[in-house]
Amino acid sequence: QSALTQPASVSGSPGQSITISCTGTSSDVGAYNYVTWYQQHPDKAPRVIISEVSNRPSGVSNRFSGSKSGNTASLTISGLQADDEADYYCSSYTTSDTYVFGTGTKVTVV
Amino acid sequence: QVQLQESGPGLVKPSGTLSLTCGVSLASISGHVWWNWLRQPPGEGLEWIGQIHHSGGGSSNPSLKSRVTISVDKSKNEFSLNLNSVTAADTAVYYCASNPGTGQFQYWGQGTLVTVSS
Secondary structure (H helix, E strand, O other): OOOOOOOOOOOOOOOOOEEEEOOOOOOOOOOOOOEEEEEOOOOOOOOOEEOOOOOOOOOOOOOOOEEEEOEEEEEOOOOOOOHHHEEEEEEEEEOOOOOOOOOOOEEOOO | OOEEEOOOEEEEEOOOOOOEEEEEEEOOOOOEEEEEEEEEEEOOOEEEEEEEEOOOOOEOOOOOHHHEEEEEEHOOOOEEEEOOOHHHHHHEEEEEEEEEEEOOOOOEEOOOEEEEOO
């Protein structure tokens, strides 16, 4: 199985909005609504910020939102803050009963 | 909330077997949860290794399937990972995580670095 495709890096100024894409295939992203987004700060375990394409867990800022169209999922961070600087990964359940991650995106707040 | 803690050797010799255990607290290993192993090589991205359900069902990454065994110990409320024939490419931080059946790795252990070296 091939990794989902994400941009290597995205940057924005404080207060701006940025969007990270996650492109897969009809066997993963396009097959189910089991797309999850994770935020990972250096030397920390990842944490879920969006599950099932667009669900935001309790405690996660409403500045994070998710969507999906066809084989591409997207994460939008609005009102960018310094603490949003981190690595972001998407993951998807697949038709082979496996999971695949995205290549990861480094978000920089400039 | 569920608490997970990885344990095991931090150094494994090439061609040997990597063995890790994940202790589960504040939840029963026999619940409706899938128990997972994932890893992250230094400076690289996340990779899913495999999952197991207490009933015995499970699946694993096709790229690792021939080398991976994941098992559950209900009496100890823990699950384990064995990865055999390791090479330097298996050097990574290994995480255990829980999936409540919604496609997400909801709770994670802190991770443990395993280095493959002679």
